[in-house]
Amino acid sequence: MRAAVNALPVPPYIAFTEQDAGEQNGRMLVDRIRIVTRVADAHVWIRPILDQHGDPSQASPRAVTTIVYPGTIIERVGEFPLADFGLRPRRAGARPGIFEAPGTPEPALSPNGGLQPIGSVSTYNLSYRITDLGDTAIGAAPVHHLGLAPVRDPGHNVLREVWIDTSTSLPKRYVAERFVENGGLSFRYLITVNTALIENHLVNVDAAGHFDVHRALVIHFSGEGRWTISDVRFPTDPPPWLFDPLQYREHATDPLPEL
Numbered sequence: 001m002r003a004a005v006n007a008l009p010v011p012p013y014i015a016f017t018e019q020d021a022g023e024q025n026g027r028m029l030v031d032r033i034r035i036v037t038r039v040a041d042a043h044v045w046i047r048p049i050l051d052q053h054g055d056p057s058q059a060s061p062r063a064v065t066t067i068v069y070p071g072t073i074i075e076r077v078g079e080f081p082l083a084d085f086g087l088r089p090r091r092a093g094a095r096p097g098i099f100e101a102p103g104t105p106e107p108a109l110s111p112n113g114g115l116q117p118i119g120s121v122s123t124y125n126l127s128y129r130i131t132d133l134g135d136t137a138i139g140a141a142p143v144h145h146l147g148l149a150p151v152r153d154p155g156h157n158v159l160r161e162v163w164i165d166t167s168t169s170l171p172k173r174y175v176a177e178r179f180v181e182n183g184g185l186s187f188r189y190l191i192t193v194n195t196a197l198i199e200n201h202l203v204n205v206d207a208a209g210h211f212d213v214h215r216a217l218v219i220h221f222s223g224e225g226r227w228t229i230s231d232v233r234f235p236t237d238p239p240p241w242l243f244d245p246l247q248y249r250e251h252a253t254d255p256l257p258e259l
Helices: 002-007 077-082 245-251
Strands: 013-020 032-038 043-050 062-064 128-138 141-150 159-165 171-182 185-198 201-215 219-233
Touching: 013 077, 032 077, 062 245, 077 201, 077 219, 128 159, 141 171, 171 201, 185 219
Parallel strands: none
Antiparallel strands: 013 032, 013 219, 032 043, 043 062, 128 141, 141 159, 159 171, 171 185, 185 201, 201 219
């Protein structure tokens, strides 16, 4: 599965429409936004379409460089479609994936201590303890269903189950543990993610999971994290100012490419 995922290209940009279908403390959330993400640094351009009540949004498009997205409570949703759950090596300087515990380091390879090699030995450096949960199907695709328990570093190795297409070795569905820092609260919950192969890119197209957060009997919120991704495109060369808040304000009236 790792080899199959890493053999696929990562696009420099992805554009998509995010539709919230979640609920928090009994309040339904139906905001919809159009997002274009520059993958290298996770800077995004956001155009709100509907607000959380389902009314046409009055908010203007804007460039965002932080993890806080206006118009939705979903953490870092601009990075969600291409989240790889630790299956690809992390780029130098990149922040942890959106499902990882904040501050989680990339696990380092064991050094050889500077010793001169005199032979060759093959070893397994396993991230997970794997359980075969049987073969099944998702739609028309036969899949292997595996249970995954992290051997080490569960804040980085976030997968707990995976369904792997038997013909392509690509993941069709994940269950992952999501770690969230929100307003001083730290919590985690299990979330199920479905994928699709779109123009030879592996894209996460929906997510669903229940969360329940308590803190000293003072703060409590719970609900369903649920959202979908649609109208996915891969722009080739959007203008750089689209992803810089200061520059975007100077170009806000310029015609935009089709996004």
